[in-house]
Amino acid sequence: MFTENLAETFVELADTLVAGFDSVEFMHLLADRCVATLEVDAAGILLVDHHGELRVLGSSSDRARLLELFELQHRQGPCMECYLTSEPVTVASFTTSPQxxxxxxxxxxxxxxxxxxxxxxxxxxxxxxxxxxxxxEEGALSEPMLRVAQAMADVATIGLLQAQIISHRDLLAGQLQHALQSRVLIEQAKGVLAERLQIDMSTAFETLRRYARSHNYYLSTVAEDVIAGTIDMAELTAVAEARSSARRPRP
Structure with a gap:
């Protein structure tokens, strides 16, 4: 099962390299595949913007996203150190002293x-x-799992940079900045959708993703339509209800 998940993961990540892609959706795909493939419960991605500041661009859960936002606000922590040193960082226990x-x-x-x-x-x-x-659970991941995680991160990085972006840093900055601006739109759209449909933020985000995938739209495009009020709310309601039904336990 692990081998199948791993193969599917790299196929999905590699597929993104063949054409223009939605960077925000790509990062969420990476986070979700980490949870599905590795022995982890949540995953998140921090990316640097054109000002050299780290931003949260993808996460598999709101808990992970809020934790990373806390770290960025305090400008210190293991994830930030990993970026600054370009080296892996492991905290095997959050209860071991000293921290x-x-x-x-x-x-x-x-x-x-x-x-x-x-x-x-x-x-x-x-x-x-x-x-x-x-x-x-506390404890370090096994070396094979960490190597797989690094390989997934490497493939995702190649997907963001691509060959021409490596030699044109301005293009990279523009791409990442666009992704970060899209993230703001998506957060706004989540709030609008949650209020209109009376659903939680996680369900609102998954509704946006499912709608975008089913119509082959960019996630940021769907977010703009939700904010502008030009999207079919009846169809979005059906998507949200279908997700809620799928999550209900069977009798």
């Missing part, structure tokens, strides 16, 4: 996580962010 990042560790523990593993997203000498893996 290098006591505030971050306390918040991570309160969020229900026991350990974290961060691997750099880099190509040659260029590091663009960090892939962060969270586990509920």
């Amino acid at each position: 290098r990042w006591p505030e971050f560790s306390a918040v991570a523990k309160d969020a229900g996580f026991g350990a974290l593993h961060a691997v750099p997203m880099r190509l040659r000498e260029q590091t663009v962010g960090a892939l962060n893996l969270f586990t509920v």
Whole structure:
């Protein structure tokens, strides 16, 4: 099963290289595939913008996203160190004393996580962010799992940079900035959808993703339509209800 998931993961990530792609959706795909393939409970991605500041661009859960936002706000923590040093960082336990990042560790523990593993997203000498893996249980991941995680991060980095972007840093900055602006639109659309359909934020986001995939639209395009009120809300409601039904336990 692991081998099949791994093969499917690299096929999906490699497919993104053949044409223009939605960077935000690509990062969420990477986070989701990490959870499905590796022995982790959540995953998140930090990417650097054109100002050299790290931003949260993808996550598999709101808990992971909020934890990474906390780290960026305090400008210190394992994920940021991973990016700055371009080296993997492992926190095998958030309860072991002493802690290098006591505030971050306390918040991570309160969020229900026991350990974290961060691997750099880099190509040659260029590091663009960090892939962060969270586990509920304490303890380090096995070396084979960490190697797979690094390989996934490497493939994703190639997908972002591509050959022409490596020699044109302005193009890279523009692409990442566009992705970050799209992330703002998506967060706004999640709030609009959650209020209109009376659903939680996670369901709102999955509704946007499913609608975008089923219509072959960019996620950011769907978000713009939701904010502008030009989208078919009846169809979005049906998508949300279908997801809710799929999550209900069978009698």
